[in-house]
Amino acid sequence: xxxxxxxxxxxxxxxxxxxxxxxxxxxxxxxxxxxxxxxxxxxxxxxxxxxxxxxxxxxxxxxxxxxxxxxxxxxxxxxxxxxxxxxxxxxxxxxxxxxxxxxxxxxxxxxxxxxxxxx
Amino acid sequence: xxxxxxxxxxxxxxxxxxxxxxxxxxxxxxxxxxxxxxxxxxxxxxxxxxxxxxxxxxxxxxxxxxxxxxxxxxxxxxxxxxxxxxxxxxxxxxxxxxxxxxxxxxxx
Numbered sequence: 001x002x003x004x005x006x007x008x009x010x011x012x013x014x015x016x017x018x019x020x021x022x023x024x025x026x027x028x029x030x031x032x033x034x035x036x037x038x039x040x041x042x043x044x045x046x047x048x049x050x051x052x053x054x055x056x057x058x059x060x061x062x063x064x065x066x067x068x069x070x071x072x073x074x075x076x077x078x079x080x081x082x083x084x085x086x087x088x089x090x091x092x093x094x095x096x097x098x099x100x101x102x103x104x105x106x107x108x109x110x111x112x113x114x115x116x117x118x119x
Numbered sequence: 120x121x122x123x124x125x126x127x128x129x130x131x132x133x134x135x136x137x138x139x140x141x142x143x144x145x146x147x148x149x150x151x152x153x154x155x156x157x158x159x160x161x162x163x164x165x166x167x168x169x170x171x172x173x174x175x176x177x178x179x180x181x182x183x184x185x186x187x188x189x190x191x192x193x194x195x196x197x198x199x200x201x202x203x204x205x206x207x208x209x210x211x212x213x214x215x216x217x218x219x220x221x222x223x224x225x226x227x
Contacts, residue, residue: 037216047155047163047206049216060214063120096162103213105153107174109162 002027004097004110012091012117018084022097022110029078030055035100036080038071040093041112048093052100053080087117121145121212125205125219131227134197140222142190142207151211154183154192157221158203166205167192194224202226 008020022036029036037052051061053071061069070083084091094114098106122145132138142152150170155163165174167183170190180195194201207219 046220047208047218049218052214062215098162100210103151103210105165105168105208105210106155106163107165107168109164112162 002099002108004099004108006095006097006110006113008113008115010114010116012087012115013119014088014117015086018082018087018091018095018115018117020082020095020097020113020115022080022082024078024080024099029073029080030075033102035060035102036073037098037100037106038082039096039098039106040091041096042090042093050082050084050095089117091115092117120215121148121209121217123207123209123217123219125207125222127222128220129223129225131225132197133227134199136197136227138194138197138201138224140192140194140205140224142185142192142219144188144190144209147187148209148211150186151209152183152185152190153208153210154181155206155208156201156203157206163206197224199226 003025005023012018035052038050051071053059053073068085073080094112096112098109100106124143126141152170154167157163171183182193184191204221204223206221
């Protein structure tokens with residue numbers, strides 16, 4: 001059974017880069033037609049798609065964050081990662097990683113990790 | 120960008136009764152619409168995809184309907200574990216996914 005687990009610092013200083021990793025277990029990140037995405041949720045608010053990546057390295061970003069986002073994949077470690085640069089307090093959120101089959105709904109989610117941007 | 124609007128923001132329903140949640144898209148998303156359930160402190164869980172297909176393990180009391188711009192999630196005979204926040208999401212406009220703002224289903 002596919003499982004996803006986020007990891008990374010829970011506190012990031014303003015103007016610095018937020019870095020998170022999602023580890024995939026119970027399946028291969030190189031599975032055909034499976035995409036791997038990041039979604040965030042500010043405290044008490046709704047969900048925002050950040051971007052997705054295919055195992056080949058093809059990336060797809062939300063235009064509202066594109067200038068600050070980099071998503072990468074490491075197939076040897078069965079992991080994919082998120083980097084968000086120049087963070088501000090507005091980037092404080094729970095960050096989820098999730099999978100989707102092709103251009104479909106998010107079927108498997110990680111438990112989420114809270115990231116606070118504060119000095 | 121396709122804007123997803125959910126209504127109402129909060130819905131108060133008694134256990135055992137039926138709940139009807141709405142989601143409207145700013146332009147047609149065909150049947151490329153999903154519903155998620157989120158309980159406090161938990162990740163969202165996929166309930167419905169393709170507007171009306173239940174995800175694996177989802178009870179039959181959850182049903183989805185609609186196409187184009189108007190969608191409905193119906194929960195018949197509410198159970199205590201169903202009180203949560205529900206989000207709709209369109210995936211017709213890949214690669215730009217958007218979510219609704221959520222409907223909180225609370226106990227009346």
